[in-house]
Amino acid sequence: MTAVNNYLTIHPFIPFPELNMSEAAITSTSTAPSALNRRDVTRDIFSASIGSVACCYTGQPFDTVKVRMQTNPSAFPSVAFTTRSILANEGASALWKGAVPTAMGMVAENAMAFGVNEALKRTFPDEAKKDPTLRPDLVKPFLMGAITGCCSATVLIPSEIVKAKTQVIVGNVEASSTEVYKKMIRQHGLRSLFVGFDAQIMRDAPFYAFFFGTYELNCYLFRTYVPSMPEELNYFLSGGFAGMLGWTAAMPFDVPKTNVQASWESRVVGSYFPELFRIVKERGPLALYTGLVPTLARAFPANAALFLGVEMGKKFFDRFVWP
Structure with missing residues (x-):
């Protein structure tokens, strides 16, 4: 204090800046980017919902074939045989068994997945994206994707369980998703909606790591090496390849x-x-890739439709919903 008093005695007319702390705090808070501001969250949910419906009805037939092959490989040994069997014995509509809960689950899942992923990108922005001459961080999207997978698994699991139980019903047995749901609750209570929670995490974490990571990587590579490619085609191809790589990584789980x-x-x-x-003991390690062919056949068109729907949904939202 003595040093300060001596300074003021020698320099009596040098003013000290006054700072209103409350105003400074308000200014800082209002100008700082928020990961959860209302407009961005609404935009994420809106665009994810559009992409989800497109993804579900594009990919559901492939998914039904995959589930039959995984759960009963002796009765359904190949993609062609399984498809012919379903069409001959149950009709074309059987390929969309479980589509309603899947669509509902996908909307919830992707609203969570894209919402969490976009919030993470806003919270930890890649400054290199602001400068087109710099290469963006291509590792961070993989890490954010893994975090996203753990979050989305908690939302997705009830619809995944209902879908799996509905899809394995063989023949012309009338069993709606609602009936399966009621039976689950009647037999095992609410806990039945979270059966295999550890299995869901084990699959979704690697899937979303590669899903979002390779999408960002693909978009960067197409923009860099095929600069004349239309953005819509970039979204479509990048999303399709991201889905295939994601499922290749997640298939054993x-x-x-x-x-x-x-x-x-x-x-x-x-x-x-x-x-x-x-599975490994009875059928060998390759059994963990049962259904890979229909999964990859579904992954490209379904996820191409998903990402194209999401990106176009963002543009529609920005132009017509909340400019």
Whole structure:
């Protein structure tokens, strides 16, 4: 204090700046970017919903074939045989079994997935994207994708369980998703909606890591090496390839997950690894890739439609919904 008093005695007319702390705090808060501002969150949900419906009805037939092959490989040994069997015995509409809960689940899942991923991008922005001469960070999207997968699994799991149980019903047996849901609640209560939770996490974390990571990578590569490509085609191709790579990475985790969730005897946690070891012991490691062909056949068109729908939904929202 003595030093300060001496300074003021020698320099009596040098003013000290006055700062209104409350105004400064308000200014800082209002100008700082928010990861959860109302407009951006609404935009994320709107665009994800459009993409989800397009994705579901584009890819559901492939998914039904995949589930039949995974849960009953002796009865459905190949894609062609499974498809012919379903069409001959159950009709074309059977390929869309479980589409309604899947669409509802996809809207919820993708609203969560794209919402979390976009919020993470706003929270941890890549400054290199502001300068087209710099290469963007191509590692961060993979890490954000893994975090996104863990979050979305909690939303997706009830619809995944209902879908799996509905799709494995063979023949012309009338069993709606609502009836399956009621049976689940009647037999096992609310816990039945979270059967195989550990299996869901094991699949979704690697899937979304590659899903969002390779999408950003593909978009960057197309813009860099094919600069004349229309943006819409870039979204379509990048999304399709991202879906294929995501499912290739997640497939070994998906087969035991499907079996766990299709069973009426599985537990919320603890059934995944016993099922994984059983499959490998009885059918060999390659059995973990059962259904890979229909999965990849579905992955490209379904996820191309998803990302194109999301990106075009953003543009529509910016222009007509909330300019």
